[in-house]
Amino acid sequence: xxxxxxxxxxxxxxxxxxxxxxxxxxxxxxxxxxxxxxxxxxxxxxxxxxxxxxxxxxxxxxxxxxxxxxxxxxxxxxxxxxxxxxxxxxxxxxxxxxxxxxxxxxxxxxxxxxxxxxxxxxxxxxxxxxxxxxxxxxxxxxxxxxxxxxxxxxxxxxxxxxxxxxxxxxxxxxxxxxxxxxxxxxxxxxxxxxxxxxxxxxxxxxxxxxxxxxxxxxxxxxxxxxxxxxxxxxxxxxxxxxxxxxxxxxxxxxxxxxxxxxxxxxxxxxxxxxxxxxxxxxxxxxxxxxxxxxxxxxxxxxxxxx
Amino acid sequence: xxxxxxxxxxxxxxxxxxxxxxxxxxxxxxxxxxxxxxxxxxxxxxxxxxxxxxxxxxxxxxxxxxxxxxxxxxxxxxxxxxxxxxxxxxxxxxxxxxxxxxxxxxxxxxxxxxxxxxxxxxxxxxxxxxxxxxxxxxxxxxxxxxxxxxxxxxxxxxxxxxxxxxxxxxxxxxxxxxxxxxxxxxxxxxxxxxxxxxxxxxxxxxxxxxxxxxxxxxxxxxxxxxxxxxxxxxxxxxxxxxxxxxxxxxxxxxxxxxxxxxxxxxxxxxxxxxxxxxxxxxxxxxxxxxxxxxxxxxxxxxxxxxxxxxxxxx
Numbered sequence: 001x002x003x004x005x006x007x008x009x010x011x012x013x014x015x016x017x018x019x020x021x022x023x024x025x026x027x028x029x030x031x032x033x034x035x036x037x038x039x040x041x042x043x044x045x046x047x048x049x050x051x052x053x054x055x056x057x058x059x060x061x062x063x064x065x066x067x068x069x070x071x072x073x074x075x076x077x078x079x080x081x082x083x084x085x086x087x088x089x090x091x092x093x094x095x096x097x098x099x100x101x102x103x104x105x106x107x108x109x110x111x112x113x114x115x116x117x118x119x120x121x122x123x124x125x126x127x128x129x130x131x132x133x134x135x136x137x138x139x140x141x142x143x144x145x146x147x148x149x150x151x152x153x154x155x156x157x158x159x160x161x162x163x164x165x166x167x168x169x170x171x172x173x174x175x176x177x178x179x180x181x182x183x184x185x186x187x188x189x190x191x192x193x194x195x196x197x198x199x200x201x202x203x204x205x206x207x208x209x210x211x212x213x214x215x216x217x218x219x220x221x222x223x224x225x226x227x228x229x230x231x232x233x234x235x236x237x238x239x240x241x242x243x244x245x246x247x248x249x250x251x252x253x254x255x256x257x258x259x260x261x262x263x264x265x266x267x268x269x270x271x272x273x274x275x276x277x278x279x280x281x282x283x284x285x286x287x288x289x290x291x292x293x294x295x296x297x298x299x300x301x302x303x304x305x306x
Numbered sequence: 307x308x309x310x311x312x313x314x315x316x317x318x319x320x321x322x323x324x325x326x327x328x329x330x331x332x333x334x335x336x337x338x339x340x341x342x343x344x345x346x347x348x349x350x351x352x353x354x355x356x357x358x359x360x361x362x363x364x365x366x367x368x369x370x371x372x373x374x375x376x377x378x379x380x381x382x383x384x385x386x387x388x389x390x391x392x393x394x395x396x397x398x399x400x401x402x403x404x405x406x407x408x409x410x411x412x413x414x415x416x417x418x419x420x421x422x423x424x425x426x427x428x429x430x431x432x433x434x435x436x437x438x439x440x441x442x443x444x445x446x447x448x449x450x451x452x453x454x455x456x457x458x459x460x461x462x463x464x465x466x467x468x469x470x471x472x473x474x475x476x477x478x479x480x481x482x483x484x485x486x487x488x489x490x491x492x493x494x495x496x497x498x499x500x501x502x503x504x505x506x507x508x509x510x511x512x513x514x515x516x517x518x519x520x521x522x523x524x525x526x527x528x529x530x531x532x533x534x535x536x537x538x539x540x541x542x543x544x545x546x547x548x549x550x551x552x553x554x555x556x557x558x559x560x561x562x563x564x565x566x567x568x569x570x571x572x573x574x575x576x577x578x579x580x581x582x583x584x585x586x587x588x589x590x591x592x593x594x595x596x597x598x599x600x601x602x603x604x605x606x607x608x609x610x611x612x613x614x615x616x617x618x619x620x
Contacts, residue, residue, distance in 0.1 A: 011331055019328045023313060026325075031316050038309035042332050143607055173606050184602035207550075211602035213594060217558035218315045221599040225550025252610050257549045259609070262600050265512075265542050265554065266592065272502030273514040273540075274588060278473035286466070286577040287570060 013048050020052035028212040028220065029064050029185035030176045032057070033106075057103040058087065065172035065187050067147045070099060071111045079103075082151040082168045091118060093151055094132055120156035124165060127194070128152055130240035131167065138244050139171055142251070143186070146173035153191065166193045169247065181215035190247055199233040203246060207254050223261075225254055307336055319541070319556040412479055412499065415439050423481040425517075427495045437464045437481050452485050456492060460484040463573055467496055470577065474584070475500045475514075490524035494572075496580055515539040516587075518580050525568055534562045534579050538587045540595060554599065558590055 011019075020039050027035035040049045060066075062084070067076040070092065077083070077092040077099050085091055088100050096119055100110035120128060132150045139146040148171045155165025169190040176183050190205040204227070211221040227250045231242045278284060310329050317325040330337050412421050415436035422428075428435040430449045433442035437460060442449040452460060463482040471480040478500035486492050495517070502512040516538045523531035541555035562583055566575045 016332065019332060022328060023317070023325070026317050026321060028316055028318075035313060035316055038313045041309040042313075042329070144605070146607075175602060175605050182598060182602055184599075184606055186603075186606040209603055209606070211599040212316070213556075213598045213602070214315045216560070217556060217594070218317075218319055219554070219556030219558065219595055219599060220318055221603070222318065222553045223551060251607070254550075255603070255607055255609060258552070258603055259600075261544060261549055261552045262596055265544070265552075266596050273475070273500050273512060274584070275474050275476065276585075276588070280473075284470050284473060284577065284581055286574040286581075 013045070016043055016045065016048045017052045017055070020049060021056045024052060024056035025060055027060065028183060029210050030174055030183045031212070032060055034178075036104075053104050057106075061101075061103055061106065064174075064185065065170055065189075066106060067172060067174075068099070068101060068106060068108050070095070070097070071108050076147050077101075077108065078147060078149045078170055078172055080149070080151075080170050082153060082170060083149065085118060091151070093119075093128065093149060120152045121159055123160050124152055124156050124158055127165075127236040127239060128167065130236040131169070131243060134240040134244040135169060135171075135247070138248055142248070143171070143173040145175060146171060146186070148172070155194075162196055164193065164195050164197075166191065168192075169243075171247075182211070182213045184211035184221075185209070188247075188251060192243065194233060194239075196233070201231050201233055201239065201243065203229045203231070203243065205229075205247070205250060207251065209258065223258065225257075227254075307333075307339060310336070310340065319539075320553070413443060415441075415443070417441070421479045423479060423497045423499060425481075425483075425495070425497060427483040427485070428481070435483075437461075437483060456484050456486055459492075459494075459572065463494065463496075463576075466573060466577065470581070471498055478514075487521065491522045491530070494520045494522065494576060496520070496576075511544075512542045513540070516584065518583065520576050520579070522572060522576070528569065529565055529567050530572070530575075531565045532563065532575060532579060534564075534576075534583060536560055536562070536580070536583045536587060538584075538591065540591060542595075554595060556595070558587065558594055560587060560590070 020043055023035055023039050024032060036053065043049050061079040062081050065078050065080055067078045070077055074095050077090060079090055083091045085098060089098055090101060091098050091114055096114045098112055098114050099108040102109050128150050135148050135150060139148045151168045153166040153168045155163060158165055171188045173186040186209050188205060188207040190203060192201050192203045194201050206226050208224040213219045229246045231246060310333060314325060329340055412423055413434060414421050415438045418438040420438050422436045422438060424434045430446055433444050433446045433449060435442050435449060440451055440457060460482060463484060467480050467482050471478055478498055480498045482494060482496050484492055484494045498516040500514045518534060518536045521533040537557055537559040539557040543553045545551045560583060562579060564579060
C-alpha cells in the first residue's frame with residue numbers, strides 16, 4: 001500500500017459502475033431520480049451509467065416498495081419481491097393482472113391478465129381476498145397515502161383444507177415534498193404462515209420508517225423494528241379481521257413508540273450534549289479574558305513553584 | 307460540482323465518509339474543492355475502514371485520512387499548509403456551497419496531556435499540529451506553523467474556548483486553529499466535539515460536533531469584518547429490542563456576518579458570534595431534527611387520536 005501508487009490513474013468502468021450503484025442504492029425514498037441525475041453528470045459516461053442504473057433501480061424499487069399506476073387506471077401495483085414473476089414482470093394480486101415495468105423510468109409499459117398458473121387456487125384466493133379487503137379498509141383509514149397488497153408466498157395451489165400455506169402483506173406509504181425539502185416513507189412487510197395441523201397462524205412483521213429533510217443541511221431518520229404475533233385459524237373472513245387487527249395494533253404501537261423515542265431523545269440531547277446556558281444562567285463573559293490571562297499566569301507560576 | 311453537492315445532501319449522513327471517498331475517486335480534479343468543503347465531524351475512535359468501495363489507487367483501503375492525503379498529494383509533492391488553506395478559502399467563498407460532513411479524529415498531545423481535534427486546518431502532509439504544544443505529531447521538520455502573532459492569539463483562543471466549552475458542554479473536546487489570510491486578515495477555526503452516552507436504561511449513543519470557521523478581514527478604522535460559517539452535526543441512535551433501531555442523524559449549517567469594533571480584541575467578537583450562533587443552531591436542531599422529521603412520520607401515519615376523530619365523520 002504505497003503512497004506513490006497511481007493516484008492519478010483513471011477508474012476502470014467496473015469501478016465507476018460500482019460507485020454509481022452505491023450512490024443509487026443509497027438514495028433516500030423518492031429521491032432516486034435526483035440522485036440518478038447527479039450520478040449521470042458525475043460519471044460523464046452514459047454506457048456506464050445505464051449499466052449501473054439497470055443494476056441498481058430494480059433493487060431500489062423492490063426495497064422501497066415503489067408503487068406504480070397501472071396503465072388501465074385500475075389502481076396501483078407495488079413492486080416487491082413477493083410479486084416478482086420475472087425481472088420486469090410483477091403480479092398485482094388484487095386485479096389479477098401482470099404488469100411489465102421499466103424500472104428506470106418507474107412506469108408500467110405493458111399489462112396483461114394473469115394466467116391461471118400465476119394465480120392462487122380458489123380456496124387460497126378466498127383467504128387472500130378476504131384479507132385484502134379488510135386490509136385495504138385499514139390502510140385507507142390509517143394512511144393518507146398508503147397502498148397495500150396481499151401475496152400468497154407458498155401453497156398457492158392448495159385446493160382445500162389440510163395443508164399449510166403462507167401469505168405476505170405489504171404496506172407502503174410515501175410522502176414527497178421536494179419543494180419543502182422533505183420526503184418520507186413507511187414500509188411494513190408482514191409474513192404469515194397458516195398452519196393447518198395446529199390451526200394456528202404465525203405472524204411476523206418488519207416496519208421501517210424513514211424521513212429526509214434537506215433544507216440547508218441533510219437530516220435523515222432511519223428506524224425499523226421487528227414484531228411477532230399469532231392468532232387461531234378461522235374462516236377466511238374471521239381470519240382477515242383478526243390478522244388486520246393484529247397489524248393495526250402493532251403499527252399504532254410502533255407509532256407511539258416512535259413518538260416516545262422522539263421525546264426521550266429531545267430531552268436527552270439537550271441534557272447530555274449542550275446546555276441552553278451555563279450554570280451561571282448568563283452568557284459567557286468573553287470580556288473577562290483578562291481574568292483568564294491572570295489565571296493562566298498564576299497557574300504557570302504555581303507550576304513552576306512546584 | 308453541483309451534482310456532487312446535491313448527492314452529499316441526499317446520502318445517509320452516516321455514510322458521508324464513503325460518499326466523499328467515492329466522489330473523490332470520480333472527480334480527482336476537483337479533490338481540493340471537495341475536501342475544502344468537507345466539514346469533518348469529530349470522533350474519538352479511528353474511523354472505520356471504507357472497505358468494499360472501489361478507489362482510484364491502492365492505498366484507499368487504509369484509513370480514510372491517508373486516502374484523502376493520497377489524492378491531495380497526487381503529484382508526489384507535499385502541499386504546504388498555508389497554500390492549502392488559501393485554496394480552501396477560495397473554493398469556499400467562490401462557490402458559496404454547503405458543507406457536508408464526515409467523521410474526524412481526536413489525538414492526544416502527550417506533552418500537555420490534552421486532547422486535540424484533527425482536521426484539514428491543522429494538517430501538514432501526514433501530521434497534525436497540536437494547538438497546545440504547537441508541534442506536529444508525527445513530528446515534522448518543516449511543518450507549517452502560524453506566525454508568532456497568530457500563535458499568541460491561538461493560544462489565548464484555545465484557553466478561553468476551553469472554558470466556554472466546559473460551561474456549555476460540561477465535557478467534550480475543543481480546539482482552535484488560526485492562520486493568516488492573504489489580505490492581512492486571518493482565519494480562525496473553532497471546533498467542538500461532545501459525545502453523550504445517555505443512560506436511564508435506554509441504550510443510546512449521541513454526538514454533537516460543531517465547526518465554526520470565521521474569516522476576519524483586515525482592520526480598518528478600528529473595526530473588522532467577521533464572516534462566520536457554522537455547521538453542527540448531530541447523531542442520535544438507540545437500539546433495543548423493544549423499540550427497534552432508531553437513528554436520527556445529519557447536519558445543518560448557518561452563516562453570519564458582522565462588522566465590529568476591534569477595541570476589545572478579536573477574541574471577544576468571535577466568541578460572542580459563536581455563542582449566538584450555537585444558540586440559534588440548538589433551536590434549529592429542535593425544530594429541524596425533531597420537528598420536521600417527526601412531522602413527516604405523523605403525516606405518513608397520523609396518530610390514532612386523529613383517526614378516531616375522523617371516523618365518525620366518514
